[in-house]
Amino acid sequence: MVLQESISTAIDSIRANLLRSLLTTIAIVIGTASVIAMVGIGSSAQRAIDDSITNLSARTLSVYPSRGRGSQKISAAPLSISDADALIKDQEINWRVSPEIRGSKSLKYKNESISISVIGARESYLSIQGYEIDQGAFFTERDDLARKRVAIIGSSVGTELKTSSKALVGEEVDLGGVTFKIIGVAKSEGSSGWSNPDEQIYIPLLTASDRVFGRDRVDSIRVEVPNTYTPEEAMISIERVLRREHDIGPGEENNFRINDWSQFTDLQKQATAIFSALLIGIAGISLMVGGIGVMNIMLVSVTERTREIGLRKALGATHQAILLQFIIEAVTLCIIGGIIGVIFGSSLYFLVTVFQDWVFTIPFSAILGSVIFSACVGLFFGIWPARKAAQLEPAVALRYE
Amino acid sequence: MNVIQVKDLTKHYSLGTQTVEALRGVSFGIEQGEFIAIMGPSGSGKSTLMNIIGCLDSPTDGTYHLNNQEVSTLEGDELAGIRNKEIGFVFQNFHLLARNSALDNVMLPLKYAGVDKEGQLKRAKNALSQVGLESRMDHQPSELSGGQQQRVAIARALVNNPSILFADEPTGNLDSQTGHDVMQLFHNLHQQGQTIILITHENEVAAEAQRTIFIKDGLIESDIRKEKL
Numbered sequence A: 001m002v003l004q005e006s007i008s009t010a011i012d013s014i015r016a017n018l019l020r021s022l023l024t025t026i027a028i029v030i031g032t033a034s035v036i037a038m039v040g041i042g043s044s045a046q047r048a049i050d051d052s053i054t055n056l057s058a059r060t061l062s063v064y065p066s067r068g069r070g071s072q073k074i075s076a077a078p079l080s081i082s083d084a085d086a087l088i089k090d091q092e093i094n095w096r097v098s099p100e101i102r103g104s105k106s107l108k109y110k111n112e113s114i115s116i117s118v119i120g121a122r123e124s125y126l127s128i129q130g131y132e133i134d135q136g137a138f139f140t141e142r143d144d145l146a147r148k149r150v151a152i153i154g155s156s157v158g159t160e161l162k163t164s165s166k167a168l169v170g171e172e173v174d175l176g177g178v179t180f181k182i183i184g185v186a187k188s189e190g191s192s193g194w195s196n197p198d199e200q201i202y203i204p205l206l207t208a209s210d211r212v213f214g215r216d217r218v219d220s221i222r223v224e225v226p227n228t229y230t231p232e233e234a235m236i237s238i239e240r241v242l243r244r245e246h247d248i249g250p251g252e253e254n255n256f257r258i259n260d261w262s263q264f265t266d267l268q269k270q271a272t273a274i275f276s277a278l279l280i281g282i283a284g285i286s287l288m289v290g291g292i293g294v295m296n297i298m299l300v301s302v303t304e305r306t307r308e309i310g311l312r313k314a315l316g317a318t319h320q321a322i323l324l325q326f327i328i329e330a331v332t333l334c335i336i337g338g339i340i341g342v343i344f345g346s347s348l349y350f351l352v353t354v355f356q357d358w359v360f361t362i363p364f365s366a367i368l369g370s371v372i373f374s375a376c377v378g379l380f381f382g383i384w385p386a387r388k389a390a391q392l393e394p395a396v397a398l399r400y401e
Numbered sequence B: 001m002n003v004i005q006v007k008d009l010t011k012h013y014s015l016g017t018q019t020v021e022a023l024r025g026v027s028f029g030i031e032q033g034e035f036i037a038i039m040g041p042s043g044s045g046k047s048t049l050m051n052i053i054g055c056l057d058s059p060t061d062g063t064y065h066l067n068n069q070e071v072s073t074l075e076g077d078e079l080a081g082i083r084n085k086e087i088g089f090v091f092q093n094f095h096l097l098a099r100n101s102a103l104d105n106v107m108l109p110l111k112y113a114g115v116d117k118e119g120q121l122k123r124a125k126n127a128l129s130q131v132g133l134e135s136r137m138d139h140q141p142s143e144l145s146g147g148q149q150q151r152v153a154i155a156r157a158l159v160n161n162p163s164i165l166f167a168d169e170p171t172g173n174l175d176s177q178t179g180h181d182v183m184q185l186f187h188n189l190h191q192q193g194q195t196i197i198l199i200t201h202e203n204e205v206a207a208e209a210q211r212t213i214f215i216k217d218g219l220i221e222s223d224i225r226k227e228k229l
């Protein structure tokens, strides 16, 4: 009997028990839906990460002093403002350099006092960080050179001082015993995980160095590199300048370290990969469960249709014809489940892309792959019931009540 | 030449420790074009005999020649091929596929015979018109009366031009009027030269046949030929 005939017989009998058939395929539906949603969400998330690397992270390098890790060769050599100046003077790459002095001080206004994270920085800090000013203005290069006592506060500092940030503009505050004038408020940025820019206060670098912290050691130097250079090229240049500044001879180790943010995103990539591997595993298990469900329902179907099988054999159906009929029925059931799963999975994924503002891209290979895999599940779990059907003795099957 | 020649057929069923001897040595021959009724009390072995000469089952012992071919030693797909080409079955409870139209039901043996779609349609329509149901070919069994369903089953049995038509109590589920119509159909088929073997309990049904074989306890009790008028 031709294949087409078996397929239409299979579809007929699935339709005859439509509800039961659809319930049977639920696990298959869940399995394929999660594969499709995972592959889609995974690839969109990857794309979003890639985009953020090219947007920001990969172009911004941070230089830190080496932590004394017991290696005696590395003398404790802090990063200083002059290191930053040397980087600025170096013209090989037209990077932007932003040294930072950080520390914690108490901030007093009227009768309120809080502990606050202070950032002493250059006037370029704001744009390198991608922050914006809400009220007033950021300090200028002249403010910095004149070591002026002016400050910009994060948007939620005002409320911590029992007033509003807006009301503080133009007011004088006491920062670690030094009187500062608030000249601006930064727009709210939200917490970035390890620090919250909204709860910080920004002052000119030289003011921080001379009047507040009394040191010209900086905590970090951010270097923003134009897109035309790779992070590796930028690293080599930074190394060259700083090794010269720190008098490091050939063969000696760096006494500073350069963070490339792409290392961080590599980790993130790894985490996503592990996450999706886990979910694919779960999807695999649910496909197996689905297969067993299909096998169960096929066994029920074979029993219910014993007389039909007997009749078909009486009319001349061969072993193979019956085998094929029931295998195709199981495979068709699983393919239908797979297709419903693809539809559910891509709808779910579509919703996620809408909420996350991601690009919707499902690789066609994923769709084809998961439907083919469902078909294989049907084939594998359909063989046993189909063999049972094909092995029925016609005379016995016809008498079955 | 005999279409069917059986000799010393026995069939034993073993049920655990017990053995049921359904047939205990049956021998007879059937000629081309004969119309035979098999009668006997319930449990005497009629259906068992039909299963064996209908190639649905193999005998425990004895020989069976169908069209001069020894078939008692064949199995599986070889028997399926013989059932498909040489034998047409009509059952007491019709055995139609409930979700298929009358036409599809009649086409089924042709599908297993590997006949092309066009040939299937032509021959199935032809068989349906032979039983007077051409106008009902798109109806499903549930939309047909019992007599009509049995006629569809007869069309299905005839569609592959079998050497023998077997009917196991074909009127058992029908009222007397419809039963009579169905017997008329068998009568006409016999007139056209069809070999027919029919199992029945009813004397009026058996009266249509030329020859009646009585079976009792797995043995032939009598084999009576009516004189031709």
Ligand SMILES: Nc1ncnc2c1ncn2[C@@H]1O[C@H](COP(=O)(O)OP(=O)(O)OP(=O)(O)O)[C@@H](O)[C@H]1O
Pocket: A396, B013, B014, B015, B020, B021, B022, B040, B041, B042, B043, B044, B045, B046, B047, B048, B049
């Ligand atoms: N598959 C089987 N397994 C065991 N015993 C069987 C089987 N088929 C038939 N028998 C037994 O063989 C004997 C003959 O059965 P068979 O069905 O041939 O009788 P029958 O003459 O057709 O009866 P009825 O007129 O009631 O249809 C019975 O005793 C029956 O119980």
Ligand SMILES: [Mg+2]
Pocket: B046, B047, B048, B168
């Ligand atoms: Mg019987």
